[in-house]
Amino acid sequence: MITRRVAARPLLGLHPAIILAVLDVIGLLVAGYLSVVELSGGVPTCGIISGCEEVAKSQYNNFLGIPVAVFGVLLSVVLLSFALAWWKTDIYGLLLGHYALSLVGVIFDGWFLYLQVFVIQAVCIWCVTYEVSLLLRFLIALLVYLRQPRPGAAD
Amino acid sequence: MVLFTGAALLIGVLIVGFMWLSRPAAPTVNDLEPPAEEIPAGAMIDGRTMGSPDAKVTIEIWSDFQCPACRTFAMNLEPRTITDYVVTGKVRLVYRDAAFQGQKSSSPYDESVESAAAARCAADQGLFWQMHNWLFANWNGENEGAFAAPRLTAIATAAGLNLAEYDACMATGDKQAAVISETNQGVAAGIGQTPTLVINGQALVGAPRAYADWAAYLDQAYAAAN
Numbered sequence: 521m522i523t524r525r526v527a528a529r530p531l532l533g534l535h536p537a538i539i540l541a542v543l544d545v546i547g548l549l550v551a552g553y554l555s556v557v558e559l560s561g562g563v564p565t566c567g568i569i570s571g572c573e574e575v576a577k578s579q580y581n582n583f584l585g586i587p588v589a590v591f592g593v594l595l596s597v598v599l600l601s602f603a604l605a606w607w608k609t610d611i612y613g614l615l616l617g618h619y620a621l622s623l624v625g626v627i628f629d630g631w632f633l634y635l636q637v638f639v640i641q642a643v644c645i646w647c648v649t650y651e652v653s654l655l656l657r658f659l660i661a662l663l664v665y666l667r668q669p670r671p672g673a674a675d
Numbered sequence: 676m677v678l679f680t681g682a683a684l685l686i687g688v689l690i691v692g693f694m695w696l697s698r699p700a701a702p703t704v705n706d707l708e709p710p711a712e713e714i715p716a717g718a719m720i721d722g723r724t725m726g727s728p729d730a731k732v733t734i735e736i737w738s739d740f741q742c743p744a745c746r747t748f749a750m751n752l753e754p755r756t757i758t759d760y761v762v763t764g765k766v767r768l769v770y771r772d773a774a775f776q777g778q779k780s781s782s783p784y785d786e787s788v789e790s791a792a793a794a795r796c797a798a799d800q801g802l803f804w805q806m807h808n809w810l811f812a813n814w815n816g817e818n819e820g821a822f823a824a825p826r827l828t829a830i831a832t833a834a835g836l837n838l839a840e841y842d843a844c845m846a847t848g849d850k851q852a853a854v855i856s857e858t859n860q861g862v863a864a865g866i867g868q869t870p871t872l873v874i875n876g877q878a879l880v881g882a883p884r885a886y887a888d889w890a891a892y893l894d895q896a897y898a899a900a901n
Binding site for chain 2: 562563573574576577578579580583616617619620621623624625626627628631640641642665
């Protein structure tokens with residue numbers, strides 16, 4: 521079933537994959553900025569809102585010795601690939617893949633937001649931007665799924 | 676859909692669970708890192724001041740040992756500044772406490788104030804800048820235990836302090852009060868961010884990233900003072 525092609529029902533007059541892809545690019549840019557800064561030994565700039573430095577330098581900002589932003593880049597690249605592939609092919613499984621992977625990301629981001637608020641006691645606005653973009657991607661993918669004709673129903 | 680949701684929830688929970696189990700423990704007294712730089716001979720140290728009293732340029736460094744940008748300045752820019760400008764008699768550094776990062780913690784133990792007090796106790800033994808370097812080298816997260824009392828003691832020992840004198844100094848609470856007093860003075864004078872570098876009276880909020888930019892700034896201040 522997941523390899524079947526089903527024409528996507530437009531969302532806001534667009535193929536939903538385009539909306540997901542735009543959000544994926546936003547997430548990729550945010551995570552990319554954080555990754556480049558942190559891997560080069562710097563700390564991200566928060567502007568007038570403080571908190572990014574504290575989060576970036578926290579010991580919780582690394583997983584297996586790698587800044588968590590790098591995982592955000594990887595996730596966004598995979599999600600963007602799924603969105604673009606779904607846009608071009610309308611293969612139903614790519615929508616489900618985007619939905620499931622963004623759900624994994626949302627669970628992780630919920631945990632990281634908990635760490636920021638209750639453990640590190642500082643909130644990084646860049647991280648929150650990424651988290652909001654990921655939550656939107658998950659919710660949109662879910663909404664699209666609920667509105668989308670099932671491959672079985674289309675036959 | 677149910678299968679995808681279930682798999683995603685399972686993977687997400689497994690990742691978070693693994694992270695929870697492998698979360699970093701609070702720093703211990705056994706994992707100290709020596710600073711990369713030593714204080715060069717001829718630095719003319721006097722308590723929290725370094726450099727000739729006749730230097731044309733005085734830099735007041737308003738800083739917090741728990742501030743990441745202060746750490747970046749101390750570890751990346753300060754050593755070359757000392758070599759190129761302080762030892763050569765052009766610049767004098769004066770350390771000032773702006774120890775407010777610890778206020779974000781709900782714990783009554785303030786790691787910013789305690790670390791700054793420890794550095795002041797080191798100053799009494801003529802070892803402020805050594806302690807300064809050891810503190811920054813061994814900080815790795817705000818209010819996460821890097822400057823818990825036992826670890827501060829270990830850092831003081833590693834920095835070469837007389838421990839009996841250090842313990843007696845920390846126990847009086849005078850240094851902690853002095854740190855809070857200077858922090859309040861700084862806030863009253865407009866110090867709201869760390870590091871703030873007051874160069875011959877001109878405040879520079881934050882530190883330049885590149886040494887070349889910083890050196891150009893110092894050259895300009897030196898030329899203006901002559």
